[in-house]
Amino acid sequence: MIRTITPVYLTDEIRTIEQTVFDLPEPPDLMEKAGRATAEIARKYFVLNCDSRILVLAGPGNNGGDAFVAARYLKHWGYAVTVIFNGDPDRQSQDAKQARLAWQGGEENIYSEIPGTANGQKWDLIIDGIFGIGLRQDRPMAGQYLSWINTVNAMQKPVLAIDIPSGLGSDDGSVYGAVINADITITFISPKPGILTHYGPQYSGRIIICDLDLDPVAILPPRAWMINRKLASILLPPPRAANSHKGSFGSIGILGGNNGMTGAAILAGRAALHAGAGRVYLVILATSAPDVDIVHPELMMRSPSELFDLDTLDCLVIGPGMGMDEFTYGWLERALDTDLPLVLDADALNHVAFHSELARKLKQREAPAILTPHPAEAARLLDTDTAVIQGNRQIAATSLSEKFCCQILLKGAGSICARPDGTCFFNTSGNPGLSSAGTGDVLSGIIGALIVQGQTPEDALLLAVYLHGAAADELLKRNNGPVGMTASEVSNAARLLLNDWIYKKS
Ligand SMILES: NC(=O)C1=CN([C@@H]2O[C@H](COP(=O)(O)OP(=O)(O)OC[C@H]3O[C@@H](n4cnc5c(N)ncnc54)[C@H](O)[C@@H]3O)[C@@H](O)[C@H]2O)[C@@H](O)CC1
Numbered sequence: 001m002i003r004t005i006t007p008v009y010l011t012d013e014i015r016t017i018e019q020t021v022f023d024l025p026e027p028p029d030l031m032e033k034a035g036r037a038t039a040e041i042a043r044k045y046f047v048l049n050c051d052s053r054i055l056v057l058a059g060p061g062n063n064g065g066d067a068f069v070a071a072r073y074l075k076h077w078g079y080a081v082t083v084i085f086n087g088d089p090d091r092q093s094q095d096a097k098q099a100r101l102a103w104q105g106g107e108e109n110i111y112s113e114i115p116g117t118a119n120g121q122k123w124d125l126i127i128d129g130i131f132g133i134g135l136r137q138d139r140p141m142a143g144q145y146l147s148w149i150n151t152v153n154a155m156q157k158p159v160l161a162i163d164i165p166s167g168l169g170s171d172d173g174s175v176y177g178a179v180i181n182a183d184i185t186i187t188f189i190s191p192k193p194g195i196l197t198h199y200g201p202q203y204s205g206r207i208i209i210c211d212l213d214l215d216p217v218a219i220l221p222p223r224a225w226m227i228n229r230k231l232a233s234i235l236l237p238p239p240r241a242a243n244s245h246k247g248s249f250g251s252i253g254i255l256g257g258n259n260g261m262t263g264a265a266i267l268a269g270r271a272a273l274h275a276g277a278g279r280v281y282l283v284i285l286a287t288s289a290p291d292v293d294i295v296h297p298e299l300m301m302r303s304p305s306e307l308f309d310l311d312t313l314d315c316l317v318i319g320p321g322m323g324m325d326e327f328t329y330g331w332l333e334r335a336l337d338t339d340l341p342l343v344l345d346a347d348a349l350n351h352v353a354f355h356s357e358l359a360r361k362l363k364q365r366e367a368p369a370i371l372t373p374h375p376a377e378a379a380r381l382l383d384t385d386t387a388v389i390q391g392n393r394q395i396a397a398t399s400l401s402e403k404f405c406c407q408i409l410l411k412g413a414g415s416i417c418a419r420p421d422g423t424c425f426f427n428t429s430g431n432p433g434l435s436s437a438g439t440g441d442v443l444s445g446i447i448g449a450l451i452v453q454g455q456t457p458e459d460a461l462l463l464a465v466y467l468h469g470a471a472a473d474e475l476l477k478r479n480n481g482p483v484g485m486t487a488s489e490v491s492n493a494a495r496l497l498l499n500d501w502i503y504k505k506s
């Protein structure tokens with residue numbers, strides 16, 4: 001399965017792949033391929049005609065070399081191309097120098113500064129080849145390059161970024177001084193973690209992957225992959241058999257909803273129904289818990305001890321709105337003592353963060369558990385602060401997974417699923433409409449519902465994360481967000497989408 005999906009490589013891994021290719025007896029000209037592919041994307045995806053003016057920003061390294069090649073093709077195809085380069089020609093790599101000279105061979109000018117708007121320049125497209133994966137993070141961006149980035153962003157013109165928007169950390173998605181705001185990023189060999197998580201989704205725009213005719217997986221086995229529609233399709237449960245019954249689709253228990261937070265448990269329960277669980281047992285811990293959910297009377301209300309006495313459960317979701325008192329500590333301890341697959345969310349995570357004996361139990365249990373922290377919860381679990389988590393989300397997710405021997409879902413833009421073997425998956429669906437209370441509860445219900453229907457916890461997690469984000473994307477398309485998108489709507493949209501996908505309606 002893993003071979004058919006899109007790998008994600010860190011900068012060092014990309015360098016290893018490139019070096020392997022360079023060491024071949026007849027290495028392909030990767031820069032020529034990268035530059036040409038960039039020019040083709042410019043022609044295909046941006047509205048250009050023979051009068052179009054294209055501004056190409058070439059940095060001092062090989063990202064700039066790609067930009068020179070792209071400029072050459074675009075000029076050759078008849079567009080008005082202006083190239084800006086102010087690097088030291090003597091310090092360019094052989095390839096980049098060659099690309100610059102090939103452009104100059106046409107006697108074209110190279111400017112050292114972006115011509116001001118005062119002279120009437122109007123750009124139809126800007127190509128960003130300032131920095132790629134070679135951006136140095138120990139050297140604060142300053143001077144001309146910082147000024148170029150700020151100038152381009154202020155122009156608000158269509159932007160195509162080469163490999164990664166300049167200023168974005170390719171491994172961590174952090175902003176180093178300033179970042180080019182791209183409409184499209186053409187990324188080579190594989191997408192970089194930095195364009196998929198943290199600030200990446202905000203600055204990269206649409207991501208187009210160009211493999212430069214390489215098969216990177218054959219060169220270096222990946223340790224990270226993208227979660228996209230292709231992967232989600234592979235993970236879908238099969239169409240339901242005609243003679244199925246509720247027992248065919250499993251029983252899930254959900255425990256949470258303490259005083260003032262009953263909604264969290266109800267949302268998780270409703271989402272589990274919408275995602276297809278055969279039976280949903282719900283514990284609402286609040287003292288004035290309702291006997292029934294009037295909107296979804298299908299939810300079977302139980303007390304905590306009744307829930308643990310059930311012998312039919314296939315998975316337990318614990319934590320949404322659970323609260324942090326001694327009783328909930330006890331229920332979590334009991335959950336950890338079961339051999340059920342567990343989904344731990346919200347206050348269950350906080351209990352684990354504050355009580356080392358619970359953390360120990362979690363680490364030692366044999367049955368699988370999935371932890372779904374947002375960055376602040378992840379910071380508590382790793383005894384650090386949120387900035388450290390966000391500063392390198394991939395490292396945070398894999399550290400958590402290693403620490404607790406569990407699968408981790410680190411939520412936030414570009415959610416990351418990490419496994420104890422060090423591998424991880426970057427989700428590519430979702431939008432800021434999900435930034436509202438309750439969406440995490442819905443996600444935990446969906447994960448549990450897919451587990452009880454027979455998915456492995458690993459598959460259930462990947463599919464649930466993608467489905468949850470894709471549901472939000474559907475709502476966005478219909479203008480039900482991002483402003484005011486609600487968790488309940490996400491749950492409903494997830495049901496529609498899941499049926500669409502399984503029964504191949506879209
Ligand atoms: N190596 C290869 O085989 C290929 C590389 N390609 C391109 O090459 C890129 C990587 O090239 P490089 O390794 O040359 O790296 P970059 O072109 O990303 O940047 C390196 C240059 O930028 C300067 N620099 C870095 N950080 C700076 C900072 N904070 N302030 C000021 N200057 C800074 C460095 O001194 C160096 O001159 C990729 O992203 C991709 O676009 C493609 O051509 C495909 C093939």
Ligand SMILES: [K+]
Pocket residue numbers: 063128129130131132161162163164165166
């Ligand atoms: K770039």
